Each structure stands twice: as C-alpha cells, then as structure tokens.
Amino acid sequence: MRLMPATHLLALDQGTTSSRAIVFDLHGRLVATAQREFAQHFPKPGWVEHDAAEIWQTQLAVAKAALKKAKLKPADVAAIGITNQRETVVLWDRKTGEPVAPAIVWQDRRTAGFCDGLKKEGHETTVRRTTGLVIDAYFSASKIRWLLDHHKGLRRRVERGEIAFGTIDCWLLWKLTSGRVHATDVSNAARTSLMDLSKGRWDPKMLDLFGVPASLLPEIRSSSEVFGTTTLLGGEIPIAGIAGDQQAALFGQRCVKPGMVKNTYGTGCFMVLHTGQRRISSKNKLLTTAAWKLGDGPIEYALEGSIFIAGAVVQWLRDGLGIIKNSAEVEALAAQVTDTGGVFLVPAFAGLGAPHWDPYARGTLVGMTRGTSRAHIARAALEGIALEVADILEAMRKDSGIDIRELRVDGGASNNGLLMQMQSDLLGVPVQRPVVTETTALGAALLAGLGVGVWKSASALDQVWKPEARFKPRWREAQRTARRAEWRRALERAKGWATE
Numbered sequence: 329m330r331l332m333p334a335t336h337l338l339a340l341d342q343g344t345t346s347s348r349a350i351v352f353d354l355h356g357r358l359v360a361t362a363q364r365e366f367a368q369h370f371p372k373p374g375w376v377e378h379d380a381a382e383i384w385q386t387q388l389a390v391a392k393a394a395l396k397k398a399k400l401k402p403a404d405v406a407a408i409g410i411t412n413q414r415e416t417v418v419l420w421d422r423k424t425g426e427p428v429a430p431a432i433v434w435q436d437r438r439t440a441g442f443c444d445g446l447k448k449e450g451h452e453t454t455v456r457r458t459t460g461l462v463i464d465a466y467f468s469a470s471k472i473r474w475l476l477d478h479h480k481g482l483r484r485r486v487e488r489g490e491i492a493f494g495t496i497d498c499w500l501l502w503k504l505t506s507g508r509v510h511a512t513d514v515s516n517a518a519r520t521s522l523m524d525l526s527k528g529r530w531d532p533k534m535l536d537l538f539g540v541p542a543s544l545l546p547e548i549r550s551s552s553e554v555f556g557t558t559t560l561l562g563g564e565i566p567i568a569g570i571a572g573d574q575q576a577a578l579f580g581q582r583c584v585k586p587g588m589v590k591n592t593y594g595t596g597c598f599m600v601l602h603t604g605q606r607r608i609s610s611k612n613k614l615l616t617t618a619a620w621k622l623g624d625g626p627i628e629y630a631l632e633g634s635i636f637i638a639g640a641v642v643q644w645l646r647d648g649l650g651i652i653k654n655s656a657e658v659e660a661l662a663a664q665v666t667d668t669g670g671v672f673l674v675p676a677f678a679g680l681g682a683p684h685w686d687p688y689a690r691g692t693l694v695g696m697t698r699g700t701s702r703a704h705i706a707r708a709a710l711e712g713i714a715l716e717v718a719d720i721l722e723a724m725r726k727d728s729g730i731d732i733r734e735l736r737v738d739g740g741a742s743n744n745g746l747l748m749q750m751q752s753d754l755l756g757v758p759v760q761r762p763v764v765t766e767t768t769a770l771g772a773a774l775l776a777g778l779g780v781g782v783w784k785s786a787s788a789l790d791q792v793w794k795p796e797a798r799f800k801p802r803w804r805e806a807q808r809t810a811r812r813a814e815w816r817r818a819l820e821r822a823k824g825w826a827t828e
Contacts, residue, residue, distance in 0.1 A: 334406035336398065337777050338565070339769035340387055342412040342496050343573070344433065347386040349394035350769040354406075354782060356792035358766060362393035369430065374437040377430040380418045383496065384503045391561060402563025407554075407780040408504070409569030409772030411576035412496040414519045417471040419482070419544070420499070422492050425507050429479050431496075432471040439470035451537060458534060460518065460525040460607070460616030462685075468495060468520035469538035476539070486541050493544035495520070497570045501555055504567055509556040511547040514627055515575040518618035523548065525618060526607060528627050551575070551620035552779040569775030573768050574598045574632065575619050577738060580771030581762065582793040584786065587730040590767070591717055593741035596681070597635035599717060601724045601732070604628060612723035613683045622778065622786055631727055633682035633720035637691075639741045641675040641709045651702040659746045662707035670695040672818035673708040675716070680823070683723040692822035713741070714750040715815045721755055734758045738767040745797070752799040756808055759799040 336359060341348040347366065351359040364386040369377040395405070415434035420427045432438070443463050446452070455463050465471075472493055476483050485491050494502060498512040517523040517530075522540060524531040530545055549555065555567045571579060574592065578600045581590040586604035591597055602619055607629045610616060619630040642655045652658050676689035693705070725732060734757050741747060742761050752759040764770055774789050783789055803811075 334404055336400055336405050337773040337782070338391065338394065338405050338408045339773040339776075340391060340408060340410045340500060341573075341769040341772065342383060342387055342410070342500060344413045344435070347383060347390050348769065349387070349390040350766060350773070351394050351398040351400065352770060352773045354777070356764060356770060356774070358764060360394050360398035361766075362390040362397060364390050372438070374440075376433040376436040378416065378433055380420070380427040380431045380499055383431070384500065387500060388503075388560065395561060402561050402565050405565050406782050407566045407568040407776035408558065409774070409776030410497050410500055410567065411571055411573050411768050411772035412500070412516070414495065414516060414572040414574070415466060415468050415471075416496050417468050417475065418494050418496065418499040419472070419475055420492055420494075420502070422490055422507070425503065428482065428485075428491060429475050432475065434466060436471065437465050439465040439474050442470050442473070446537070455521060455534070455537070456609070458524055458531050459521050460609075461521050462615070463521070469522050469534065469540060472544070473539045486544055489543055491544060492546070493540075494546055497572070498546045501567060501570070504558040504560060505556040506560075511549050511555055513549055513551040513570040514618040514621045515551055515572045516570065517548045519572060525616065525627075525629075528618070528621065550623055550625075552622045552775040554779055566780055567776070568779030569772050569777070571620055571772060571775055574600050575617075575630070576771035576775070577768040578602060578619060578630065578771065579775060580764075580767035580769070581736040581738065582790050583736060584790075587728070587732055588736070589721070589724065589732055590736045590738065592768075593638055593713070593737065593739035593747075595638065595640045597638040597713070597717055599633045599720045599724070601631045601728060601730070602628070603630055603728060603730075608727055610723070610727045612727050613685050614720070614723055614727060615682075620775070631724055633723060635713075635716045635720070636678040636681045637675040638713045638716070639739075640677070641673070641713065642741070644677070645706060645709055649702075649705075651706065658706050658710065659744045661703050662710050663746055664703040665701070665707055668695075668708040668711060669700055669704040670697070671700055671704045671708040672815060673705065673712040674818050674822040675709065675712050676822045680819075682720055684719070684819070684823070686823050688824050688826040689822045690825040692818065692825070694818050694821055710744070710747045711750055714747060714754050715812065717751060718754045718812060732757060734760055736760050736762065738762065738765045745799075748797070748799045749802070752801045753803040754808060754811065756801050756803070756805065758801070760795050761797045761799075763794045763796040
C-alpha cells in the first residue's frame with residue numbers, strides 16, 4: 329500500500345442511463361462531478377440492452393473529467409470506489425477484454441417465462457432460502473443463461489475458459505486493472521441469484537438450477553478492501569471500495585446499525601433497512617440481501633423494498649397531463665390546497681412493487697368530483713408516493729420486529745419539502761435529509777477510504793454525515809390510520825386491472 333498524503337476520494341457511479349464520477353474531500357464534501365449519458369437499446373418489447381464497451385468508455389471519460397475539474401493529480405486521490413446499477417449482466421472475452429454480447433439490463437423481462445417455469449417446478453422456496461431472493465427476471469442468473477443459450481458457440485467458448493461474467497462493478501474493475509482482477513463484492517453477488525447469502529459463496533445448486541458454469545464467475549470479496557490498482561488516470565490509484573447502488577446509498581447515509589433505514593426517491597423508490605448480522609426472511613414480500621462486508625468482518629444484511637414509479641409520476645403530470653411545465657413546479661401547485669379533496673392517485677403505471685408485487689395493477693385516479701382541480705391531483709400524486717413508501721416501512725416493521733425511529737432520505741424528489749412532510753406525517757417518524765444527497769457516490773467513496781486506511785474504523789465515518797433538514801410528524805395516529813385505510817381501498821381498485 330502506498331504512502332498517502334492524498335486528500336481526496338474518487339467515486340465512480342455507474343447508473344442505468346449515465347456514467348458519473350464524483351470527487352469528495354476527506355470530510356465527505358463534494359468537490360467536482362462529471363456525467364455522461366449513454367445509449368439505451370430496446371430491440372424488442374420488454375428487452376433492455378446496453379453496450380458495455382460504451383459504459384466503460386463513458387465511465388473512464390468522466391473519471392478523467394472530474395479529476396481535471398477538481399485540479400487533482402492521481403497522487404492526490406487516496407482511492408477509487410465503485411458503485412453501480414445492479415443485476416445487469418456483461419460477458420466478455422478474457423483475452424481481448426471486449427464484450428461478446430450486449431449487456432442485458434436489470435429492467436429486461438425476456439427471461440420471465442423461464443422464471444415462471446422454475447416457479448411451477450417448485451424451486452421458489454429453495455431459491456429464497458439460499459439467496460434471499462424471489463425467482464424473477466430482474467436478477468442476473470436467468471440473463472446469463474439466456475445469453476449462453478442464444479449466442480452460437482458461446483457455451484463452447486465458456487467450456488474452454490475464454491469467457492468471463494460480471495455485473496457492472498466487476499466489468500469496470502476488470503477494465504480499470506487491465507484484466508488483472510476478476511472480482512466482485514458481496515452486495516453485487518447477492519443480486520445474481522447465484523450466491524449463498526449466509527456463506528457469501530457461489531452456490532453449486534443455484535449454478536446447476538440456472539445452468540451457469542462456475543468458470544464464468546468472479547471471486548467474491550468484501551465491499552471495502554484493496555481490489556487492485558489502476559494506472560489509466562495518469563498514475564497509480566488503488567480501487568478499494570465496491571457496492572451496488574442501493575447498498576452504497578445505505579452506507580453513505582450511515583445507516584450502519586440494525587433498525588436504521590434509508591429511502592432513495594428517484595424514478596422509483598428503493599427503501600433499505602439495515603438488519604446487522606441478522607438475516608431476516610421476509611414474510612411480507614420484501615427481498616433479503618447483503619448490505620456489505622467490511623474487510624475481514626462478517627456479512628451484514630438488509631431488507632429491501634422497491635417501488636416502480638415515484639418521481640416518474642411527477643414526470644407524467646408534466647408530460648402526460650401537461651398540468652405542470654417542469655417537475656419543480658409540482659410542490660408549489662400541490663401546496664395550493666390543504667388536502668387532496670378525497671382524491672387518490674395510485675401510481676401503478678408499471679404494476680405494483682413491494683410489498684404487493686402485482687404486475688397486473690395499473691395507475692388509478694379515484695375520488696374525483698366537479699370540485700377536483702389540478703392542484704388536488706398534484707397533491708394526490710405526491711401523497712401516493714408517500715403512501716407507497718409507508719406500505720413498505722410497515723412491512724419492514726412486521727418482518728424485523730424493529731421499532732424504526734427515523735427515515736433518512738436522498739434522491740431528487742427528497743428535495744421536495746412538501747413530499748417529505750407528507751412522508752413524515754404518514755410514517756409517524758421524523759424524516760431526515762442530509763447535506764450531501766449524493767449518498768450513493770458518497771457511500772462508494774467512504775468504503776474506498778476505509779479500505780485504504782484513510783479512516784481506521786467504520787465508526788469514524790459517522791462524522792461525515794450531516795443533516796440538512798428534519799421533518800417531524802404533525803398528524804395524530806388516528807388521522808394517519810384513517811388515511812392509510814382509505815389508501816388501501818384505492819389500492820384494491822388498482823390491483824389486477826390488466827388481468828384478462
């Protein structure tokens with residue numbers, strides 16, 4: 329390990345639609361950022377693909393751009409942390425380092441029929457017990473199988489040891505180290521449906537079930553350690569932190585004790601509850617996943633619930649209904665009325681996620697009268713997001729038995745003060761928004777800094793997180809209970825709508 333007069337950390341935040349790089353100082357303050365979008369490919373309905381080579385090119389370019397903006401040399405950077413879109417599958421040639429097929433993205437549904445077949449054969453209990461996950465096209469394993477089955481000669485090349493698999497973190501690590509390191513961390517491996525969640529190792533039964541050869545797979549390592557070094561930014565820099573985007577955000581929010589929970593408000597919502605070394609099997613349709621593993625420490629676990637449509641409902645108000653000109657206007661419009669006037673908007677445009685898991689649900693607007701205005705609809709849209717989040721938090725309380733004391737929030741829509749107040753009112757707990765809302769990138773940076781010894785212990789990182797705003801619940805329990813009961817009536821009208 330090199331001597332470190334270094335004063336900064338570099339986070340590579342590789343997302344579904346863009347590659348970003350963010351430079352932080354050692355106090356967790358954002359110094360510089362660079363971002364570049366890349367192409368989305370939709371070759372058939374339900375199919376979503378990326379060009380992994382383009383992902384690499386854009387990620388390398390923004391890393392160089394961020395360092396240039398920050399006026400930093402490689403020697404100024406203590407370490408690089410990687411965080412990434414999860415579940416997306418890349419296969420590449422070990423010799424050339426070039427992709428051998430398009431990357432199949434986490435959103436892709438082409439393997440839904442295969443997954444349905446596994447369920448009908450009775451494998452769901454075994455998969456859930458081993459991996460913590462449901463059988464679904466969302467996760468990596470069925471995507472790997474599809475590529476091997478549909479690209480001529482690929483299985484033969486795999487048998488000869490010519491092909492490597494990785495999720496996006498693994499792909500970037502391979503490219504950054506010029507093919508010297510083929511590894512991933514437990515948080516990403518846990519999203520493949522191939523890892524034994526208790527042992528942190530690839531599971532032979534899962535490999536056999538999904539038809540994935542072991543020779544493809546990377547080494548599973550911790551989330552905070554030196555994976556290798558890169559010289560592609562002009563000098564040698566260690567890569568010392570890796571975590572999937574939602575786990576990185578949990579770490580960046582410093583939700584490091586059992587019962588601490590964060591919610592990211594983006595296009596959808598991802599809520600993650602830290603459960604410590606206790607692996608909880610959900611009875612309320614949540615996912616059990618690895619949060620992270622720090623160095624030689626134990627695997628730490630989390631419960632996760634996702635909402636498909638959150639910020640996207642505000643985009644629909646803008647683009648579909650045309651009642652606002654830009655997304656920022658929704659808060660002022662919704663604030664023109666003191667309540668929704670009995671209106672509920674269930675934003676199930678793409679079905680319902682946790683804890684309902686109804687792919688046949690559809691968006692529903694109910695309770696309108698002649699007195700309903702666009703302000704009522706805007707307010708109902710925001711409240712619909714907050715009510716969906718409340719459903720997930722209730723499921724987490726039931727599964728964990730933990731008395732959740734506060735919610736930490738990030739993502740674009742967390743800047744909407746009215747939405748955050750609604751969220752606190754409906755949850756009955758305070759909602760805290762941090763000064764640095766780029767918590768996904770911050771989490772990757774902190775894991776990297778910890779991995780190279782910038783901080784001697786994980787507890788030393790707590791000083792980095794600082795609250796910017798705190799929203800306290802104003803409603804009484806009776807008001808909260810009544811509102812959520814009305815919401816359940818609206819949900820029932822949305823469920824199963826697309827069923828023939």
